[in-house]
Amino acid sequence: MSMVKGTLIALGGGDDDCLIKLIKAEICSLGARIEVIASATPEASEAIRSGNAYKKAFEELGCANAHFMCIDEDNLVDTPANLERIKKAEVVFFTGGDQVRLANFLNGTELLRILRHRYHTDNIIISGTSAGAAIMSDRMIYDGYGHYSLIKGEMKTTTGCSFIRSVYIDTHFVERGRFGRLAHAVAHDPEYVGIGLSEETGIIIKEGDQVEVFGPGVVTIIDASEIRFSNTREVEENEPIAVENLKMHLLVHGYRYCLREHLFQAVPQEQSGAAVA
Template sequence: MEPVKGKLIALGGGDDDGLIKLIRSEICAVTSHIEVIATAASTPEESGMAYKEAFEEMGCHSVHFMHIDETNPADKPEYLQRIAKADVIFFTGGDQVRLAKFLNGTALLDSMHRRYRTDDIIIAGTSAGAAIMSDRMIYNGYGHYSLIKGEMKTTEGCSFIKNIFIDTHFAERGRFGRLAHAVAHDPAYIGIGLSEETGIIIKEGDQVEVFGPGVVTVIDGGGIKFSNIPLVADNEPIAVENLKMHLLVHGYRYCLREHLFQSLAQEVSKSVVNG
């Protein structure tokens, strides 16, 4: 994972007023250029305009809706020009497979990737808009069936970051099993489960910090000693030894490269002492 200048902000779904306020505080200037992409939504124009109005109510003066779907291609010259000067790109919730379908392979997404690596830009999203941020995303697996081989499925995401799974509505929809299965299947990946109204800020492509009132679940497969996944047939239950889990709340972070759980208060104390 190479250090990057941009930030990823991902919310687990539910009420997203806190996310909009956080973005507003993070970007500071009311003149910042915000692009809303609502392709995942079942009614994208309605959803896009609703978020545009929500940002404007927070005092943001330059908010635009980018309509991308079957009849509106991503690589319009106008859209490429707007992404080139955006300070925030915001993805709404809905169907993450649909969202990735219309962005992957486009010059628009390539431009977003470059901006994320080299500029102080925010890539933000809620629900489906959070799930697409990594190179792989989970799109199937429900209840106890999620721990049956073949029931949990992943597909290509939008690759702002690699080797993590971001799952949303995590506690509310009982998605522990499918995230654990995904990490057990691909132990190089770290699973991050976001409860509703709770999310993460990923800084430098590495430091995962929590915001909101709930809990973020981190599942780390780096210490797995045994898994039967390669051995059993589809429709058989999986067995995994030494799958590690962490629970994070506001004030804590997880460093992806070091596989390290940290208290932000301890880091502040160290810096004061050393300073």
């Protein structure tokens, strides 16, 4: 398996000052080109406001080369200008909103193809909060509420943007009671690892494998690789699911989870401090 050169940085929603500061700490130069994409926000005027607010937030930290890329019903994705900008970007930041809307705009586009290729071959940072975090894998959860999400048919997934594969990233995880839907998703697709992000807390994924935590909260890892029984494929619609031997880990800053090895471990001290400069 070839080494992934890019870095994914995903926040679970809520106050995102820590995310903006972390992106600044991770980039090599304050002149790095940052592209903000706010297409997850349904209202065009709100998307413009949000995109420009993030642009300003980066500028206030000294990142003078931040830009807002307008992609919506009236502004096409694959314009020559957009493709040129995405080829030069060193950071791409996806804001929150509706992850299905965002994925629908991007999937099948040349812009996303370039971005995926660059994630594997360049030292690019692809980052996002809330919906912008949920789209990062090849599959994403977009529906399922509370205890109802443990009923067959109540948890729904769809195609994400496929920077990384075989993980489900769920956001606002503790605050919106999303344990059930993430557990259901990985029980149904046991080759996937579930990553539940609390608000104001996020992950950095390096080399497409090493998941480290930033922020003050807890990241929940749900691992179905050793389940001995699951009825998720056989049970009738509207019936509850049963799963045996689903594993869960609680990850905080200073620890990491290796996706390929399904391994929980402490981050060596000299690395740990650098993760949230």
